[in-house]
Amino acid sequence: QVEQSSPSFTSGEGAEEGEEKIVLRASTGLPENHIWMTSLLIPWMDKVEKDSNGKVEFELFAGGELVALGQEFDALNAGTIDVALPIMPLYDPSRFPLSEVTMLPLAETSMETFNKAFAELIYGDFKFQDGETFSESEFTSNKLKVWAMNGGSAYVLSTTGTNIDTIDDIQGLRIRTGSRLNELYVKNVGATPISMPQTDGYDALSRGTIDGTLMAVGDWGGWGYQELFKYVLEGAYIGHFSAVFGMQEEKWNSLPDDVQKVLDNAAQELQLGTEQHEKMSAEEKKVYDEVEGKVEFETLGDLDPATRDHIMAAMSKTWFDWIELMEADGQPGKQTAILWRDIITEAGGKVPDAVMDLE
Amino acid sequence: MDGGLLKFKNGFNYIKTSGLILSAIGIVIIMVTIAIDVFLRNVFNSSISGNYELIQKYLMPLVVFPAMAITYSSGIMPRLDMIVEKFSPKIQYVIHLFVSLIDFLIMVLLIYYTWNYAMQALAANVTFPAGGAMYPLYPVLFIVPIGFVLLAIEILLNMMPATKKS
Amino acid sequence: MPESVALIIIFGLFFLLLLAGQQISTVLLATGIVGVFLYGGSGALTGILQLEPYTRVASYALTTIPLFILMAEFIMYSDIVKYLYHMLFKVSKGKPGILGVFTILLGGFLGAVSGSASAISAALGQISVPELRKHGYNENLAGAVAASAGSLATLIPPSIGLIIYGAITQTPVGQLFMASVIPGILTIGVLVICTLFFYHRSKASVDPRVLTSSVREEAAAIEETAHAEEDIPTSKFVISLIASLFIMGSVFIGIYTGIFTPTEAGGVGAAISLIAAICLGKVNVAFIKNSLRSTVRITCMVMMIMIGAQVFAKFISLSMIPRKLIALLEPLAGTPILVIVLLLITYFILFMFVEGAAVLLMAVPVTLPIAQMIGLDAIEFGMLIGVVGAAGLLTPPVGMCVYAVAGVTKTPIDRLFRYSTIFAVMICVIVVPLLLIFPQLITWLPDTMSQ
Ligand code: NA
């Protein structure tokens, strides 16, 4: 193998005499300036390098140059990379079926609420009937060691023109959906789900091929959607996009205890860190400032009762549909839904009323 | 050429043509699906559920991999032949053998790795979501090594002197 | 193994295999495999070889490759384009220069309905090159004209490259599209001038006194076709003109009124062309068989090269060559013009080796701050990269547009590269300085539109 002229094989400053450096090949499918990179993942690598006194070093491949977004799990298994920043469980529901739970619709939520709840979901010790925690059931079973990513605000329904005043306004709206739960919700609410690549979204929205999408307002910036959307329905939150980052368990077990501690601490501390939160918020605020006065933000509560109830019913139905789908597949759908309901409400969020009755 | 080999070649030609037909069917299905989806969306405000994922994951690989062998033998693959042309036919043939051997070794590697991957996906029953339902991924993953096997056979046949100019 | 030795081995192998006449797809694969193994070890090789062939192909965006080629095949076997070229030839009173110009404009027009440069190059290779040759272009120039006309698709909106650039840099895609209009027209202008210049030069060099017998025969054949054209009834011209306006018009209107997306335009365009061919009475078993057979072959050829290019790109990435090139630039911030020239040269080199989207995703986040430091904004920088990116599709060693044309027309790639590289260099030395000196060429349209 080629000796890189990067510091991989030299003993760097701070590393103790005779101690071997641990170089981890890290890969991200995101561009290096993506908010997930700048708010959490790069600070995490920096902190690990610092807290380990230079013993651990990362060799980062960004922008999918080595591993494309969504292929991280296979790349970890093959040994192409040591660390995946992040892994996208939502792209791979057959291997990570339960992670979809964060995409369930909420009546009230915020970035802070979600991050608290997601940390609890990933690190919490609630046990399913088979005695496994969520992480054990979802990730340890896939031989992975993972940490929670920080998340942004929830997905909302945005359209390029149509205001939602009556149920009729929703009927026949063509909404781009990117996941199974989004599709269920769009069907339940009576609109038409359209599946197309995100890269076609701008053309499709600007020319009226589709009428809207489900995504977080903070994510508009990446696709130039600020200039296209005219209307956002808030208070019907179509779930939070979530992800984790981590490595193969085998690699994890090969690391010395002190290094493991450094990696763990840095990840858990930063996911809920103030600085991380501020960076994420600033990124979202940028978009909100840009569209101020140009986009109408309406809240579910302000709609006429019939329309509001219709949308709320679609939100609860999405929960029950999902539970049914999961249970039919032999997954603990109901338990996971109840777990998520409890920790998201504990963290300050609200679920549709019917879901509160779920036992 | 002895009879057995000739028979094999004829049989193989039949398989190659079948691969081409499979790929052509794939293209036609993609065209028709997209056209119908556009029609449905504009006229009936509905959509073929999951068509984009299914085209992407199933049909595009179906268009490419089965037809690799016949594409290789059609001489369409671009190459730089200005240097090779200057040598005597004998030396040209030696170079041809050398290059084909490398092609063949690459195919062996690709067959090995893509087959392993398809087997892993089969064992793990990997599925992907499209239009609210889940579809198995492994059947299409097996098309990849099968395509490379056909290509490897084509490369071997192409190395034999008697078949070289045919 | 020291790094320089590894690089010498890998690039030595690349040129050895290339010169030995190995197919481009396997040259890229062979060197990519050796490179990935040397730099990344067996783990990297396993991951890349098991995943890349499938994932490279399994892309909805790439459906434009088979579908635009199918559309071109349907149009070609309907003889529509043949008659159009003949008509243009007649109208111009036998000046074939205009046919090359027409091909470039056709490429620009197709580029405005699709983002797929390889697909359009292959399509033009199929429909335009034979016509250009018939009317006196040598095959190398004709092929290079088709390739460069196809490369415009990445620069002229819609363009996946610009959308990806917008996503990385948080630049509104609409502004990027607006900004790219004038650079696109300038590039078309440069290509038109190059085409005319090389066409007339190649004519001038054919001195009748030194004509070899084969050239004489070819000239006679051309003469003959030119005469034969006189006998084509006007009705055929009219019908093919109407058919082509119908096909192009439906695709164009469909995209710009939102009936379908640019990606879907391939499928709809192919279907419409088939309907047109049926109306012209051209469709029979042979028509279907021939169209599908060549569509499958050309698609497969392009995709096999793409798979090779993908593996090769992984080696480039693992070698960290791009990062090292960029790191070399940072100390030069004091001399902006030197930095921008070096940056663009870096991009030109990256686009030579690696497919477009991969270059953008890995290099833009690292280089944009450098560009901003010396006073370029994200839109200007994006346009400069876009122009260089289009040029990169025409240069060796990895020039997707040229490969596509070479495969279709069976013209040796080295002879195509001889012209196409000059086209690429001309784009870079004329359009890029113009954009640098007059940034208004980029900013004027988006500024006007947003007011
Ligand atoms: Na384009």
Ligand code: NA
């Ligand atoms: Na190139």
